[in-house]
Structures are given as structure tokens and as C-alpha cells.
Amino acid sequence: xxxxxxxxxxxxxFGATHAVKNVTMGFRANTVTAIIGPSGCGKSTVxxxxxxxxxxxxxxxxxGKTLLDDSDIYGKxxxxxxxxxxxxxxxxxxxxxPAMSIHDNVIAGYKLNGRVKRDEADxxxxxxxxxxxxxxxVKDRLRQSAMDLSGGQQQRLCIARTIAVRPDVILMDExxxxxxxxxxxxxxxxxxxxxxxxTVIIVTHNMQQAARVSDVTAFFYLGELVECGDTKKLFTNPxxxxxxxxxxxxxx
Amino acid sequence: MSFRFRNLKNGVMTLxxxxxxxxxxxxxxxxxxHIVRSGFSALSPDFFVQIxxxxxxxxxxMANSMAGSAILIFLAATLGIPVGVFGAVYLSEYGGSRIATxxxxxxxxxxxxxxxxxxxxxxxxxxxxxxxxxxxAGAFSLALIMIPIVLRTTEEQLKLVPTxxxxxxxxxxxxxxxxxxxxxxxxxxxxxxxxxxxAVARIAGETAPLLFTALGxxxxxxxxxEPIAALPLQIFTFAISPYEDWHRLAWAGxxxxxxxxxxxxxxxxxxxxxxxxxx
Numbered sequence: 097x098x099x100x101x102x103x104x105x106x107x108x109x110f111g112a113t114h115a116v117k118n119v120t121m122g123f124r125a126n127t128v129t130a131i132i133g134p135s136g137c138g139k140s141t142v143x144x145x146x147x148x149x150x151x152x153x154x155x156x157x158x159x160g161k162t163l164l165d166d167s168d169i170y171g172k173x174x175x176x177x178x179x180x181x182x183x184x185x186x187x188x189x190x191x192x193x194p195a196m197s198i199h200d201n202v203i204a205g206y207k208l209n210g211r212v213k214r215d216e217a218d219x220x221x222x223x224x225x226x227x228x229x230x231x232x233x234v235k236d237r238l239r240q241s242a243m244d245l246s247g248g249q250q251q252r253l254c255i256a257r258t259i260a261v262r263p264d265v266i267l268m269d270e271x272x273x274x275x276x277x278x279x280x281x282x283x284x285x286x287x288x289x290x291x292x293x294x295t296v297i298i299v300t301h302n303m304q305q306a307a308r309v310s311d312v313t314a315f316f317y318l319g320e321l322v323e324c325g326d327t328k329k330l331f332t333n334p335x336x337x338x339x340x341x342x343x344x345x346x347x348x
Numbered sequence: 349m350s351f352r353f354r355n356l357k358n359g360v361m362t363l364x365x366x367x368x369x370x371x372x373x374x375x376x377x378x379x380x381x382h383i384v385r386s387g388f389s390a391l392s393p394d395f396f397v398q399i400x401x402x403x404x405x406x407x408x409x410m411a412n413s414m415a416g417s418a419i420l421i422f423l424a425a426t427l428g429i430p431v432g433v434f435g436a437v438y439l440s441e442y443g444g445s446r447i448a449t450x451x452x453x454x455x456x457x458x459x460x461x462x463x464x465x466x467x468x469x470x471x472x473x474x475x476x477x478x479x480x481x482x483x484x485a486g487a488f489s490l491a492l493i494m495i496p497i498v499l500r501t502t503e504e505q506l507k508l509v510p511t512x513x514x515x516x517x518x519x520x521x522x523x524x525x526x527x528x529x530x531x532x533x534x535x536x537x538x539x540x541x542x543x544x545x546x547a548v549a550r551i552a553g554e555t556a557p558l559l560f561t562a563l564g565x566x567x568x569x570x571x572x573x574e575p576i577a578a579l580p581l582q583i584f585t586f587a588i589s590p591y592e593d594w595h596r597l598a599w600a601g602x603x604x605x606x607x608x609x610x611x612x613x614x615x616x617x618x619x620x621x622x623x624x625x626x627x
Binding site: 261 | 512513515527
């Protein structure tokens, strides 16, 4: 099992606040890793450092090494834009581009970066939408606005948009928290299928979801990695007392 | 407090607010009716195609002023819109720096100065060194009024674009400048257009800055480095003259000006309407 992403002594500061402290962990290729923990423990911050989203936050400082396939993505000559093509992200609230049709939303990763040939585009759109099980539902209205879709459909559209640029890693920041249970279930099924081709890292505040969906779980508390391991083991027989307290609901 | 008493109070307040609305609307309506009454009779095909004739001769029109105003607005917009829009883009997307604060402050100051002073700035910069009044100087003075309006409204609209949209684009591996142009600006386009149209409506009626820049012209202008006629200017010239003919033309000009500004404002509102709500 190869390690796709490796965090080595990751520290994130926002001004004077030390949000993420000395995190060292690896994410295995083609697995789903869940990051859990109470609010404010730094889960999203860790996730966003993996695709260099903190570059755009004034006052944010990321130190330590973050390796994608053994090369540091924060290296001196590394282009963050290129990194974000290889590491995609799905956000908490579905955010399709309102000014674009469903078709254009899916190939937005190409279209926004320049022109793309019509047949190539149509092919990418169809295969991405099929992958997220949305094709049959929208194939007759590809040119309509993406905002007419339901929340669950919009989120699947965002996932289709993310996989259309063929990334290696997919980061998901609480992707189901704005959705109803049926939509959530569909997306969890999708995540299970996606891991065949991609490495998925999902932040969730829903422990049951982490237990259902992931192979590896990492528990964070107050900016530090407390425990990381096989999901079944972590939820039934955790090594750390804090982990046990959290998953049994004694705090958080 | 009983229900009937509250109801009564509600009724009284509604009446008072209705009254306040009337106080605002009635003068507006009266002015408009007066302009229509005074100006309508002087409107004719001649009015729209002829230049002013000497006082005493019948006929004549304000064609050169209308064309002149159109040219001035067009020129002012070619400077005002890009500077305003891209200045706002810079401020909103890269706006933490000290330069951004200076720019924002300058725009606020510029928007507050009386329009005759923008005329003076244009006079000093473009009329004196080139030793002549010109359409270009007039357009420049109008652009100085337009830029802060467009800049402020565009910046407001850009701020309204949700961060998640920018993040979605960036997360796809789209560089910041492309995200700004093709996602952020595109999303704000409706509001930006409304702001631009309102700025155009504003400068369409500006007279003071043109007094010693464009100067006005009784004839057609042949090039942009010559003085040019403008509708508000010409209305002023005719209105303070002692000739009855010219007074009538001034009223007609005022009617045309008011109608154009009204049309522009309506277009801006129509453009800015909510077509469907976003989830």
C-alpha cells in the first residue's frame, strides 16, 4: 500500500493562533481516510493545507512538509495551481457556478482555463456525470442552469466537476452536512466507488458517517492528531483514552 | 393596548408615510409636467436635425448638442468604465495592501468634490497646456465624475459574490486572475452593469464641468480637439439669453434630457431585476 499524501510536522498559524500543531500522518492511496473531531479542532484547516488553500488567506502560515507522491507541495518552485489540479476539493455547501449551465459546470475546470474542444468536452461531461450517477437525471437538460437542481444533485454535480479534471486526490470538507439523509446516502455510496480510482480524504463531524464510509480514521483534538488507525479498530477498541471519550460521546 | 387602538395607530402611520411619499413625488411630477408642457410644442423633426439658427430666424434645433452629448458620454465611458471596473477588481481581490487603501480613499475624495472642480482639473491638465477647449477635455472631466461611482458600485457588487464560488474555482486549479475575471466578475456582472448605467445617467446631465472644458459650440464639431456642444450646456446658454425662440428650444432640450435620463434609469432598474433566486 503506497502512501499518497504524507504530512510531516505540519503546523498552521493564523496570525498568533496556532491552529494545527505538529501533525505527522500518511494517507494511503486508494483508501478513504476520515478526519473526525469536535468543532474547532483543526480538521478543515488540515484539509485545506493539503491543497494549499491557505495561500489565499492573509496571515496564514503553513510550515512542515506536505508530500504528494514524495515531493513537497510547498516546495520553492512548486506551482500551487498545478497542485490544485491534482488535488481536488468538494465543499460543505454545494457551490455550482450560478452563471453556468450543468454542462459548463462539469467542464469548468477546463473552460475557465482556456478553450476546450466541443466533442472532448461532451465526452468528459458524460463520463463524469455517469460516474456520479447523475447522467440519467440531467442528460436532457444539460444546457439548463445548475441552480435548478436539488441540493443533493448539486453536490454530486460538484463532485463530477472535481473528478472531471482527473485529480489524484479528492478532499471533501463535510460534503453531506447540508444534505438530507437520502442524498447523504447516495453520496456515501459514491465515495465508496470513488476510492477505486482516487484517494479520498473526508472531514466529517458525523462519527457514524466516518464509521460507514472510511477505511482509516484520524481523530483530532485542539489542533493535534490524537489517534490515527484502521476505522473498525478505532471505533471499537481505540488506543487513546481521549478518542474513546469522544466516540462514546462523553465530550464534543 | 387594545386591538382597535393599535389598528388606528397603524392607519395613522400609514397615512403619514403615504403623505411623505406624496411630498416627494408631487414636486417631481409637477416639474416633469411643466417641462413637457413648455417643451413639447418646440419639438419637431427640425429640432432633431438642425443646428441652432441665429435669434430671429425661425426653426433651428439642437442636433449638434445631442450629438455632442452622445460623443462626450461615449468618450467619458471609454475611460471611466475600464478604470472604474478594473480598479474595483483590484481593490476587492487584492485589496489588503496599503496602496489599495490609498486608492479607495482617493476615490472617495474624488466622488465628493463638486463637479465644477473636476472641470477645473481638466482645464488645468488638458485645456491650458494644449491652449484650447476641446471635446477630449470635456470627456475627461466627465470621466473623473464617472470613475468613483463605477468603482464603488463595482466593488460593492464584487464583495457580494460568495467566497465559496471563488474557492470552487481555485480548487479546480484555476489561477487567481482567471478566477477573478471569469467567475467573480462574471457573477457580479448584472450589478456592475446597473452601476455603470446609473453613472452614465449621472454624467448625461452634468453641466458645470463642461463650462470651461468642452465650452460648447454653435456648430457641428469637426474633431475632438475642438470645442463641442452638449445638451445641458446649450440649454443653459439658451435659457439665459434674452431671446424667446431660444427659450423655447431650451425647454425642448430639457424635455429631451429628462426623457433620456429617465430611460437610462429605467433600463438600469430593468437590468438589475431578480430573475430567479439562487438556492
